[in-house]
Amino acid sequence: MSSDGARAGQRVRRQNLLMAAMVAPLVLFIVFIFLWPVARFLWLAVDNSDMTGNLSRTFAAIGEWRPADGPPPEPVLAALVEDLAEARANGRDGVLAQLVNQRLVGTRYLVIRTAKDASEGKFDMRPVSEVLLAAHPGWNDPALWSEIIRASGTVTDYYLLGSLDLQRSADGGIERVPADRAVFLDALLRTVWISIVVTVICAVLAIPLAQAIVSAPPSWSRLIFALVLFPLWTSLLVRTVIWIIVLQKNGPVNAALVFTGLVPEPLTLIYTRFSLYIAMVQVLLPLMVLSLVSVMRRVPTSYMKAALSLGAPWITAWRRVQLPLIMPGILAGAAIVFVFALGYYITPMLVGGPGDQMISSYIAFYTNTTLNWGLAAALSVQLLLILLLAALLFWTARALTRRRGALA
């Protein structure tokens, strides 16, 4: 008997092992093809190895020397020449020039030309200081050396601070960047604000629609629901492109406005905040309706009827009885819409104006155009943190409404 039990237990264990083995390839795939690349990219937000790796001799030679002590000493410049020659030999001089240029604009060609001259042996004589500083006086700039010294750690907070419009001051403290370079906080606030507006509009529009779907006779209910959800099956890109066509100067909306005499001539509707809201709401509204309907279907109609029969005005009954009951659906829908809206890229890019771009557009810009991976990664970290914060807020709000529901 006991050996039978043991054998059965063994079989169950083997079965569960097999089942776990069937799940493993999927998990490994997601980890290696998805999580690892994302983690590797996010690490670039603090990674400083391109700097320390390519200037290792220079950093070692610098030691305790500071620009305030006087011009860069001979060993530092000799090490710099060696480092730059090696960077050029390894094809890393372009990357290094870019990194230095990010910290002090206008130093790109200084680094590239010095690296070129160094690799051609132009600075092989000693003392190197005179030749180098005569050929490239830019290396006499104390500001450049301060930036280089500040960038000597294995990790850097440069990009994370930069993504919040902050930088290190000369004394190592944290300060705001000059107003003309401060763009990211605005972009961050704009992203959050656009997402909030879109979420609120979606909720307000979707509640009566979901109510209509739930209270309609079954066949109508199915039809309306299917029609509302249909756009989810068409691509986001296609729906966005359609709004460009519909809202353009000689598009149908303007044609209708002019035809009815509401406006004397076509309006600029596209490439504005207005068109961005319209397109985002149309794209995200079905998701809100979806989560509202699934909650509303579980709410019995008898509660509203009871409140009305007890003499409550309809609006009071709805606000005091129906609204708290469907709140979990509103919160779930709002969470989905808000989180999706935060990461929007295609729609702001195509139907918004230059002043309507969201964080995602900046991430793409710094990757595609300026190859500033560190900043792109820092902005991504920022976006993910906001997503996480939003998820936590919605989760807390949901827990609170649940508890209130339990107490009532």
Added chain:
Amino acid sequence: MKAASIRSTAMYAYAVLLLAFILVPLLIIVPMSLTSGNSLAFPTPGYSTRWYQELLDDPRWFSSFINSVVVALAATFFSSLLGIPAAIGLVWGHFPGKRIVYAVVAAPLVAPVVIVGVAAFSFFAAAGMTGSLWALILTHTALAVPVMLTTVVASLQGFDRTLVRAAASLGAGTMRTFFKVILPLIAPGVVSGAIIAFIISFDEVVVASFLTTGEQRTLPRMIFSGVRESVSPAIASVAVLLVLFSALLLGVIAWLQGRAARMRAGAAS
């Protein structure tokens, strides 16, 4: 009672208005794409199919369509290969860490797609894989597999496991049981999941815009770069075709779900 009927009339009128907002844009581009003019305008100066002909004549549109189909089919295949066994293991197995598995698999669903695109670009460039469609296929598989997994998990929920034991007691091996017993029964869920996976990959543009250039361009990528220059009637025509394509696939899914419901009803009676 009168107030109630006014309220419900208002509610339905509102529903129709909102439906118009959601659906009319998808419909109004049909006549606009059939324009005989050189640019998109409403009302259209005259009707012709010249822009649809242009799509057929321009080899770039055709090759990008082929690329999209190849990538979407491959991504669907790989997400089935990974998703179906994983769904069976998750529903039938008892082992710790299932919640972690679900969290890991759901990650591609919630991550902002630009971050996915940039990360994939940086990863596959370092791996020297940006010259082929493989990078895109693998990333699209990661984006599509969560949906594949959830639909198969849902269709396994109502599955009677005694059928598997019956097959085993009659001498069927694991593979035979899978292909002859399990797969036919969960087929509607698998096909729905596969169609959704196909659509996810076929419509995806952001990752494609980071991972493909030149000859590997997919159809959405073609539209995206075309739109940034100017919205030509050719783009409106592609949009119409894509909306029709989605409607067709949605019809297939609706038919499959109806069939599955009838099958369940038949089994119950």
